[in-house]
Amino acid sequence: MRVLFPLLLLAAWGCRPPSHAPPKLVVLITVDGLRGDLLDRYDSAFAGGFRRMLDEGVRFTRAYVDHGITVSHAGHVTIATGRVPAKHGIVDAAFYTPGPAGDRHLVDAVRDTSERILGSPEAAGASPRQVLVEGLAEWVTRADPEGRAVSVGSGRYASLLHVYHSPAHVYWYERPLARFVTSSYYRSAYPEWVERFNADALPGIVADAAVWDLTVPEPARSLARTDSSPYEADRTHTTFPHRFDTEAPEHWEPTEAPGSWLGWTPMLDGATLRLAGAAVRELQLGQREATDYLSIVLSQIDSETHYYGPLSLEVLDALVKIDGWLGEFFSLLDDLVGRDRYVVALTSDHGMPNIPEIERKAGRSGGRLSWPTIDALLGEVYRILEGRPPTAQKSIVDMLEERDYVAAVYTGADLAAADDSDDPYLSLYRKSYREDRIPRLPLFSFATGESPIAQAGLMVRLAEGVVIDLDPSVHGSPYEYDRYVPVIFMVPGVPARTSTEPATTLDVAPTLASLAGIPVHGDVDGAVLLRR
Numbered sequence: 001m002r003v004l005f006p007l008l009l010l011a012a013w014g015c016r017p018p019s020h021a022p023p024k025l026v027v028l029i030t031v032d033g034l035r036g037d038l039l040d041r042y043d044s045a046f047a048g049g050f051r052r053m054l055d056e057g058v059r060f061t062r063a064y065v066d067h068g069i070t071v072s073h074a075g076h077v078t079i080a081t082g083r084v085p086a087k088h089g090i091v092d093a094a095f096y097t098p099g100p101a102g103d104r105h106l107v108d109a110v111r112d113t114s115e116r117i118l119g120s121p122e123a124a125g126a127s128p129r130q131v132l133v134e135g136l137a138e139w140v141t142r143a144d145p146e147g148r149a150v151s152v153g154s155g156r157y158a159s160l161l162h163v164y165h166s167p168a169h170v171y172w173y174e175r176p177l178a179r180f181v182t183s184s185y186y187r188s189a190y191p192e193w194v195e196r197f198n199a200d201a202l203p204g205i206v207a208d209a210a211v212w213d214l215t216v217p218e219p220a221r222s223l224a225r226t227d228s229s230p231y232e233a234d235r236t237h238t239t240f241p242h243r244f245d246t247e248a249p250e251h252w253e254p255t256e257a258p259g260s261w262l263g264w265t266p267m268l269d270g271a272t273l274r275l276a277g278a279a280v281r282e283l284q285l286g287q288r289e290a291t292d293y294l295s296i297v298l299s300q301i302d303s304e305t306h307y308y309g310p311l312s313l314e315v316l317d318a319l320v321k322i323d324g325w326l327g328e329f330f331s332l333l334d335d336l337v338g339r340d341r342y343v344v345a346l347t348s349d350h351g352m353p354n355i356p357e358i359e360r361k362a363g364r365s366g367g368r369l370s371w372p373t374i375d376a377l378l379g380e381v382y383r384i385l386e387g388r389p390p391t392a393q394k395s396i397v398d399m400l401e402e403r404d405y406v407a408a409v410y411t412g413a414d415l416a417a418a419d420d421s422d423d424p425y426l427s428l429y430r431k432s433y434r435e436d437r438i439p440r441l442p443l444f445s446f447a448t449g450e451s452p453i454a455q456a457g458l459m460v461r462l463a464e465g466v467v468i469d470l471d472p473s474v475h476g477s478p479y480e481y482d483r484y485v486p487v488i489f490m491v492p493g494v495p496a497r498t499s500t501e502p503a504t505t506l507d508v509a510p511t512l513a514s515l516a517g518i519p520v521h522g523d524v525d526g527a528v529l530l531r532r
Contacts, residue, residue: 022291022515022516022517022532023286023291023340023341023342023343023491023492023515023516024286024287024288024289024290024291024292024337024341024342025280025285025286025291025292025293025294025333025337025341025342025343026136026140026291026292026293026294026342026343026512026513026515026516026518027294027295027296027333027342027343027344027345028079028080028136028162028293028294028295028296028344028345028347028508028509028512029296029298029326029344029345029346029347030076030079030158030162030295030296030297030298030346030347030348030349031298031301031322031346031347031348031486032072032076032154032155032158032297032298032299032300032301032302032348032349032350033072033299033301033302033303033304033305033306033348033349033350033351033352033475034301034319034348034351034485034486035305035310035348035351035352035481035484035485036061036063036064036348036351036484036485036486037484038310038315038319039054039486041223041311042220042223042224042316042319042320044220044223045216045217045220045223045316045319045320045323046319046320046323047323047324047327048323048324048325048326048327048328049322049323049324049325049326049327049328049329049330050319050322050323050326051323051327052326052327052330052490053326053344053346053488053490054488055496056490056496057344057346057488057489057490057491057496058488058489058490058491058494058496058497058498058499058529058530059486059487059488059497059498059499060487060488060499060501060502060503060529061498061499061500062500062501062502062503063347063484063485063486063487063502063503063504063505064480064483064484064485064502064503064504064505065078065349065350065351065482065483065485065504065505066078066084066428066431066483066504066505066506066525067084067085067086067428067429067431067432067478068425068428068429068430068431068432068459068461068478069085069091069092069429069432069439069441069476069478070349070350070351070475070476070477070478070482070483071092071093071350071441071475071476072093072155072158072161072299072302072349072350073090073092073093073109073110073157073161074090074091074092074093074349074432075348075349075350075505076158076161076162076297076349077089077090077131077135077161077162078349078505078506079162079347079349079505079508079509080135080136080137080161080162080163080295080508080509081131081133081134081135081136081509081524082135082136082506082507082508082509082510082520082524082525082526083133083506083522083524083525083526084431084432084506084525085431085432085434086430086431086432086433086434087132087133087525088131088132088133089130089131089132089133089434089437090109090130090131090161091432091433091434091437091438091439092109092432092439092440092441093108093109093440094106094107094108094109094440094449095107095109095437095438095439095440095454096437096438096440096451096454096455097436097437098436104438104454104455104457106440106449106450107130107437109130110126110127110128110130110157110160110161111124111125111126112125112126112127112129112183112185113125114127115127115183115184115185116183116184117174117177117181117182117183117184118181118182118183118184118187118188118189118190119181119190120174120177120181123174123176123177123181125183125184125185126157126160126183126185127160127183127185128160128161128163128164128165128185129185131164131165133164133522134164134165134166134521134522135162135163135164135509136162136293136295136509136512136513136518137149137151137162137163137164137166137168137293137295138164138165138166138521139509139513139518139519139520139521140291140292140293140513140516140518141166141167141168141293142166142519142521143291143518143519144290144291146288146289146290147290147291147292147293148168148169148283148285148290148292148293149163149166149167149168149169149292149293150163150168150169150170150276150279150283150285150292150293150294150295151163151168151169151170151171151294151295151296151297152170152171152172152180152272152275152276152279152295152296152297153171153172153173153272153295153296153297153298153299154172154173154263154268154269154271154272154297154298154299154300155172155173155297155299155300155302155303156172156173156174156175157172158172158297158299159171159172159295159297160172160183161297162295162297163295167186168186169182169186169187169191169279169283170182170183170186171194171275172297173262173263173268173271173272175256175260175262175263175264176256176257176260177256177257177260178202178206178256178257178258178259178260178262178263179198179202179257180194180197180198180202180275182194191282193278193279193282194275194278197274197275197278201271201274201278202271203259205262205267205270205271205274206259206262208267209244209262209265209267209268210243211241211242211243212240212241212242212243212244212265212266212267212317213240213241214227214240214241214313214317215317215320215321216313216316216317216320220316220320221313221316223316224311224312224313224315224316225309225311225312225313225358226313227239227240227313229308229309229312229355229358231309231355231357231358231472232307232308232309232312232314232355232472233247233307233308233472234247238308240313240314240317242265242314244261244262244264244265247264264303265300266300266301266304266317266318266321266322267321268299268300269298269299269300269301269318269321269322269325270321270322270325272296272297272298273296273298273325273326273328273329274325276294276296276329277328277329277332279294280294280332280333280336280337281336285337286333286336286337286338286341286342287336287337291516291517291518298322300318301315301318301319301322302352304318305352305473306352306470306471306472306473306474307471307472307473308472309352309354309355309358309472309473310351310352310353310354310473311354311358330344339492340492340493341492342492343489343490343491343492343512343515343516344489344490344491345487345488345489345490345508345511345512346486346487346488346489346490347485347486347487347488347505347508348485348486348505349485349505350475350476350482350483350485351475351480351481351482351483351484351485352473352475352481352482353366353465353467353473353474353475353477353479353481353482354366354473354481355472355473356368356465356466356467356473359465364465365464365465366465366466367405367463367465367466367467368466368467368468368469369405369443369462369466369467369468369469370469371446371468371469374443374444374445374446374468375445375446375447377400377403377443378443378444378445378451378452378453380399381396381399381452381453381456382452384396384399385452385455385456392456393411393456393457393458396409396453396456396458397409397411397458400453400458400460404463405462405463405466406460406461406462406463407425407461407462407463407464408423408425408426408460408461409458409459409460409461410426410429410458410459410460410461411457411458412435412438412457412458414426415429415430415433415459416433416435425461425478428478428483429459429461429478432459433459438454438455438457438459439454439459440454441476442460442461442462442468442476442477443460443462443468446470461477461478462477464477464479465479485505487503487504487505487507487508487529489511489512489515489529489530491515491530491532493532494530494532499529501529503529504526505526506524506525506526506527507526507527507528507529508526509524509526510524510526510527510528511526511527511528511529511530514528514530514531515530515531515532
């Protein structure tokens with residue numbers, strides 16, 4: 001009776017005793033561009049989902065991206081596959097592949113003219129065909145054919161970068177179309193619940209987001225930089241409230257659908273979490289005997305850190321909003337799936353540097369490369385390459401290394417070698433390099449998107465603190481500010497703790513698979529950080 005009585009009490013209270021069975025829903029949440037120190041800096045402002053992850057999860061405080069080209073495409077695929085870009089193939093958002101007669105051709109990592117965006121045949125199609133390996137979604141559905149894989153994302157193609165070659169529900173927000181879309185690679189028609197979300201739920205979200213008001217409580221505002229900064233945004237619209245229907249950045253496309261400005265606001269992440277909740281309800285994720293996979297990519301922190309800088313009041317406000325939406329999403333999972341039936345990992349694909357002008361004002365190093373400077377430099381490279389002289393590569397290296405904003409230049413021979421090196425960054429760049437796929441970054445033409453430096457088989461490391469003039473803040477380097485990210489797991493039955501053991505984003509997928517009892521297929525680079 002001593003054993004039976006507590007169980008009867010739990011039943012009377014409508015509760016279930018903790019289960020040690022593997023979870024039925026694997027949830028991977030990627031907050032694009034969330035630098036690892038921001039959760040600590042803004043800790044006292046959180047009361048929702050971030051709060052729960054920090055209080056109930058196992059957090060690895062020494063977690064980093066373990067490759068040199070720290071861009072979103074490469075980072076997302078690394079998280080979901082447990083492999084470095086040199087193995088999974090997405091070394092950059094665009095890369096050079098060999099062609100006839102020694103030429104190299106620039107290839108987009110996801111755009112695919114053989115596919116189309118459903119409901120918009122004129123839009124550029126997309127597919128995961130350039131991804132060379134399987135990932136967590138494939139492991140889950142291979143383990144049980146009844147398992148379902150779902151990926152939703154705020155940014156263009158973000159969700160596609162987490163699910164590859166298995167049948168799946170994959171949806172992302174296409175800003176020019178002002179709705180969530182998918183590729184013909186995955187489906188021939190939208191399911192009714194996605195159509196309903198776009199038609200019924202999304203217009204209300206757009207209307208509610210017409211003005212971005214500051215919602216951070218007064219005592220927490222001092223955690224961020226003051227609201228007005230001459231170096232943020234377009235250097236004009238730097239204070240709350242923001243109206244993105246009138247404050248759109250310069251690259252706004254006037255042909256975009258009405259309401260597409262939602263794609264510039266943090267409220268899009270709230271819409272993405274609501275779509276994820278709809279998927280949980282409609283597809284009964286985690287509520288059947290099969291194990292399901294749900295990836296959620298929240299892309300707007302990346303947008304806000306690019307535009308306002310990671311220490312801005314705008315980024316703090318966006319994080320507080322996500323904290324609230326995440327709390328609501330976890331409550332939905334508690335109700336529908338059961339608190340002891342799902343496991344969550346939260347991480348990011350890359351970090352972000354502080355705005356260089358603000359760094360210099362504070363006495364720290366920081367610099368910005370203008371497009372005229374880059375174009376002049378690339379013009380010199382083109383001139384050296386004319387006629388393809390045998391010494392062209394060496395001449396380009398010598399010319400680049402004379403620039404004070406260049407820290408190092410790596411040749412194909414440097415990157416292909418397997419020897420140890422005293423240069424810690426060379427190891428990182430080797431993980432971002434394939435002889436048949438050379439990353440376009442960091443120096444390319446804004447006008448054409450091309451890089452003769454990469455065409456010549458070279459990779460350039462800019463000096464620490466130097467960014468190209470794309471936005472107020474720009475990531476992509478191998479330095480700590482671009483590689484430091486959060487890695488947190490919330491696992492039923494595993495006590496909360498903080499670990500100082502080294503971790504990388506490579507470890508996320510194999511750890512989630514292990515926690516769910518899912519076999520890992522292929523030779524992954526990541527390690528299992530936790531076991532139940």
